[in-house]
Amino acid sequence: MPTEICVDCPVREHALCSSLNDEGVIAFTGLCQRRCVTAGETVMWAGDESRICANLVSGVLKMVAATADGREQIVGLFYPADFVGEPYAEEHAFTVTALTNAELCTVQRRPFEHFLEEHARMENLLLQRTLRALKEARGRMLSLARLSAGEKVAGLLIDMAARAERCVRRPGLDHPVTFDLPMTRGHMADVLGMTIETVSRQLTKLKGAGVLALSGNRTVTIKDAHALRAWAAAR
Amino acid sequence: MPTEICVDCPVREHALCSSLNDEGVIAFTGLCQRRCVTAGETVMWAGDESRICANLVSGVLKMVAATADGREQIVGLFYPADFVGEPYAEEHAFTVTALTNAELCTVQRRPFEHFLEEHARMENLLLQRTLRALKEARGRMLSLARLSAGEKVAGLLIDMAARAERCVRRPGLDHPVTFDLPMTRGHMADVLGMTIETVSRQLTKLKGAGVLALSGNRTVTIKDAHALRAWAAAR
DNA sequence: CTGTTGCCTTGATCTGAAACAAGGACCCGG
DNA sequence: CCGGGTCCTTGTTTCAGATCAAGGCAACAG
Structure with missing residues (x-):
């Protein structure tokens, strides 16, 4: 035992x-x-x-x-x-x-x-x-080495959302999902090989495109998972 | 047996x-x-x-x-x-x-x-x-993610030289060493996450600085291993 | 309430490497 | 010897993202 x-x-x-x-x-x-x-x-x-x-x-x-x-x-x-x-x-x-x-x-x-x-x-x-x-x-x-700043940020958001989801809900990343980022902008930049400013700008861009909503520094709502995936694959 | x-x-x-x-x-x-x-x-x-x-x-x-x-x-x-x-x-x-x-x-x-x-x-x-x-x-x-083009190329040259050396000579990367690159510029670019042109320019720069000699497309002589290491660490 | 601190956003500018373009060297097959 | 590959170099232009700079905002201590 x-x-x-x-x-x-x-x-x-x-x-x-x-x-x-x-x-x-x-x-x-x-x-x-x-x-x-x-x-x-x-x-x-x-x-x-x-x-x-x-x-x-x-x-x-x-x-x-x-x-x-x-x-x-x-x-x-x-x-x-x-x-x-x-x-x-x-x-x-x-x-x-x-x-x-x-x-x-x-x-x-x-x-x-x-x-x-x-x-x-x-x-x-x-x-x-x-x-x-x-x-x-x-x-x-x-x-x-090969993704653009936009692709990197979108990809990381998808990863983090999936990981957060797995903890609270069954998988399936569709329709509004809200979760807390497990890290600061600085850490995101360190993971993605970019600077804090660029991460911030990309998030703002995603928000402006209606893909995300941001409230406070950590809380994110994915409003359009399909668009986010498209962003990750192509931008 | x-x-x-x-x-x-x-x-x-x-x-x-x-x-x-x-x-x-x-x-x-x-x-x-x-x-x-x-x-x-x-x-x-x-x-x-x-x-x-x-x-x-x-x-x-x-x-x-x-x-x-x-x-x-x-x-x-x-x-x-x-x-x-x-x-x-x-x-x-x-x-x-x-x-x-x-x-x-x-x-x-x-x-x-x-x-x-x-x-x-x-x-x-x-x-x-x-x-x-x-x-x-x-x-x-x-x-x-974090090295400049010059650092990447110098680092790769050091790696390849070490690997080539191990085959023909005892280790110790000092004083002129000549070896053949095991790959094309294109492959170097693919390994380093850059373009062919940038690889080529960096090699030309290294040659101009007297660190390397290039003869033909594949043969490289490291004339100043110390300088090459410095280049890899800082440029 | 106020100053401090940490984190984030936004704007302006700069720059390194990509993209585009042209041409040279070498090799091979005919 | 010529024509067409492949691979490499070099020049010019462009641009994404870094860097520099200035605030904003929330939390917290005094």
């Missing part, structure tokens, strides 16, 4: 742990440690020794790549149940920072690698997730 | 197969089939069912992502010993095409997935390689 730390875990069915039987969960729990971080706190620093990995329990994290002179690019976002960290790497290549308050279930990297050896189903699930993350990263390379 | 197909395999020590003992190699060989492709031939089509995976034996392949209206971005290059394909995916997300004549050692996807289950060391090696590919893809996201 799973130990106490896990019984009320909100991501028990979705995180890597879902690959384990009760016995496995008990063994894994012995290696894990819960950790809470506050918004803005950095969990892993690029260049530091890769000592821990983690399953994200709640909150949102960003992974940031940076040039020597300080230009930054968000190269990954992590949501609850996602796996974070770089097993088999000696040091972290990127910095991981909390966008919101967050809760992590951390494991030491070495013991985790060893644990994988003995739990093939978890290793396999990690492989499948890594392959999916790789596919997603490649898709984003296309987007960063 | 490995079967005939493998005894003279040039990547036997570097491909996924290196994780197998002789027994494993024999079993794996039973699933494999050699296939030769000519430059320009497409090996996997985006949208097609994912039916095969492969180890690249010789040659170079590109993986291309494309928008609906035809804009393209190379999201990965494959060199000998690299693993190509999308296990656990129902269909290919990207198109893979040979840049040069190439030789592949192909496996049916399903039997391969099944084989992995029974050969944990190969699965683990694939996991490690996938993690490394993911890290590389993320690094390229930074480059695509």
Whole structure:
């Protein structure tokens, strides 16, 4: 039977742990440690020794790549149940920072690698997730390199809406949908490889075209999902 | 003892197969089939069912992502010993095409997935390689989104020189090094998210600055590796 | 109530790279 | 030797998005 730390875990069915039987969960729990971080706190620093990995329990994290002179690019976002960290790497290549308050279930990297050896189903699930993350990263390379500002913003809105929807409603992105952006304009710019000003202008343009309504800085209503998709594909 | 197909395999020590003992190699060989492709031939089509995976034996392949209206971005290059394909995916997300004549050692996807289950060391090696590919893809996201044309070209030259060097000489990228570019200007542009013209102009600029010498379309001499690195980091 | 701070919008200007256009070098087949 | 590819370079023009600059607005502390 799973130990106490896990019984009320909100991501028990979705995180890597879902690959384990009760016995496995008990063994894994012995290696894990819960950790809470506050918004803005950095969990892993690029260049530091890769000592821990983690399953994200709640909150949102960003992974940031940076040039020597300080230009930054968000190269990954992590949501609850996602796996974070770089097993088999000696040091972290990127910095991981909390966008919101967050809760992590951390494991030491070495013991985790060893644990994988003995739990093939978890290793396999990690492989499948890594392959999916790789596919997603490649898709984003296309987007960063070849889409216009308008396409990028529209695409990101669709992604975020889908993710927000999945939490509250069944899928199907049609007819007015209202949700809160999980990030600031600045973070959107960092994800899309643009500047804050350009993101803001594109949102204003979308509003002017009657595709969106904006209220406050964070709340968005998609008034015309069809038009938004067209915008994402062609503008 | 490995079967005939493998005894003279040039990547036997570097491909996924290196994780197998002789027994494993024999079993794996039973699933494999050699296939030769000519430059320009497409090996996997985006949208097609994912039916095969492969180890690249010789040659170079590109993986291309494309928008609906035809804009393209190379999201990965494959060199000998690299693993190509999308296990656990129902269909290919990207198109893979040979840049040069190439030789592949192909496996049916399903039997391969099944084989992995029974050969944990190969699965683990694939996991490690996938993690490394993911890290590389993320690094390229930074480059695509935030570097200038000059930085991108200089960086790619350094990468290609390092890869060429590794084949002929010991590492150490100092003092004049001459090598052949493994791709056209057009491919460089597709990798870097730019146009042919801009690539060409940057090379001309590098030549003018005395950092490079160009002879013919493909042959490059790095005359000042230090300056080239500076160019990659700052221009 | 007021000053501060963080986040967002909007306007004006600038600029790097794309787009467009023309021509050169090389290769190959006939 | 010629004609037609393919690939590369170079010049000119154009434009999307960056940069610079100025406020607006809400939340919050004092």
